[in-house]
Amino acid sequence: MEVHSLVYPHQLTKDEQPNTVAAFGFFDGVHQGHRTVIKKAITIAAESNKKSAVITFDPHPSVVLQNTKETIRYITPIEEKIKQIELLGVDRLYIIRFDKNLAKLSPKEFLTHFADELHITHIVAGFDFTFGHKGAGNMENIHDLVHLNTEVTTIGRLDFQGEKISSTRIRADLKRGKMEEVERLLGRPYTLGGEVIHGDKRGRTIGYPTANIKIEDDYVLPRIGVYAVEIKIDNEIYSGMANIGYNPTF
Ligand SMILES: Cc1cc2nc3c(=O)[nH]c(=O)nc-3n(C[C@H](O)[C@H](O)[C@H](O)COP(=O)(O)O)c2cc1C
Numbered sequence: 746m747e748v749h750s751l752v753y754p755h756q757l758t759k760d761e762q763p764n765t766v767a768a769f770g771f772f773d774g775v776h777q778g779h780r781t782v783i784k785k786a787i788t789i790a791a792e793s794n795k796k797s798a799v800i801t802f803d804p805h806p807s808v809v810l811q812n813t814k815e816t817i818r819y820i821t822p823i824e825e826k827i828k829q830i831e832l833l834g835v836d837r838l839y840i841i842r843f844d845k846n847l848a849k850l851s852p853k854e855f856l857t858h859f860a861d862e863l864h865i866t867h868i869v870a871g872f873d874f875t876f877g878h879k880g881a882g883n884m885e886n887i888h889d890l891v892h893l894n895t896e897v898t899t900i901g902r903l904d905f906q907g908e909k910i911s912s913t914r915i916r917a918d919l920k921r922g923k924m925e926e927v928e929r930l931l932g933r934p935y936t937l938g939g940e941v942i943h944g945d946k947r948g949r950t951i952g953y954p955t956a957n958i959k960i961e962d963d964y965v966l967p968r969i970g971v972y973a974v975e976i977k978i979d980n981e982i983y984s985g986m987a988n989i990g991y992n993p994t995f
């Protein structure tokens with residue numbers, strides 16, 4: 746997968762880009778709803794002999810729009826999101842930096858710059874996707890805003906047990922430790938990654954070799970507790986137990 750990080754205004758031109766079908770959205774979690782949108786773009790691309798792409802943003806719009814000093818946490822911080830999107834078999838990923846200038850673009854300007862000028866001739870997004878200043882562009886008015894030759898496919902709402910599958914719902918489930926539900930909504934087990942660092946070397950003395958994982962990316966962590974886990978080290982999978990929390994005794 747080719748990954749392109751773009752800042753508005755980008756310098757790419759239509760002639761340099763392949764004819765592309767792109768899925769648009771923030772895609773935090775790359776959950777079942779997101780996968781349906783992305784897979785649709787891949788299918789259309791294969792049928793029409795075009796390249797498939799995902800257009801996403803970083804950081805989350807709320808960082809810029811609400812001017813928050815709080816660290817925003819993600820189900821899939823950007824590196825994890827890249828990994829998950831690549832696993833779906835997407836040809837190209839465009840990561841657009843969400844900043845104040847981007848937020849000012851009208852829906853029409855947004856489409857001209859990030860669809861037409863990237864040679865995107867087919868846009869795929871979910872029923873509730875919005876774009877442009879104050880989210881004024883949506884999947885209804887997009888038909889009046891896109892280039893005449895650009896096609897649009899809208900994916901209907903994907904539910905689980907009568908409720909929309911959404912990043913907000915998954916974040917809430919992670920915080921409550923409802924990991925089975927998280928897995929169903931994501932379509933895969935929740936994963937996080939980090940570097941193994943030295944601890945107090947206490948575990949090995951009681952028969953449990955431990956790996957202390959330093960989480961540097963901004964993950965939404967599951968509720969404090971002890972979890973059954975699988976650990977991947979150098980492409981080898983091990984079964985284990987993980988403690989998310991503190992050392993109350995030491
Ligand atoms: C089987 C097992 C039981 C543990 N029980 C406690 C405990 O009762 N209180 C505590 O503060 N930490 C407990 N720990 C956590 C350790 O203090 C330590 O944080 C952990 O093993 C990772 O660091 P290490 O590199 O020193 O092994 C336990 C760890 C293991 C593997």
Ligand SMILES: Nc1ncnc2c1ncn2[C@@H]1O[C@H](COP(=O)(O)OP(=O)(O)O)[C@@H](O)[C@H]1O
Pocket residue numbers: 769770771772773778779782869870871872873874900901902903904909910911912913
């Ligand atoms: N449950 C769903 N069903 C259909 N499309 C969805 C669903 N959830 C998200 N999408 C679509 O996926 C893309 C990314 O959505 P985003 O706003 O990041 O998701 P969320 O609603 O999970 O916060 C958008 O095009 C959005 O419309």
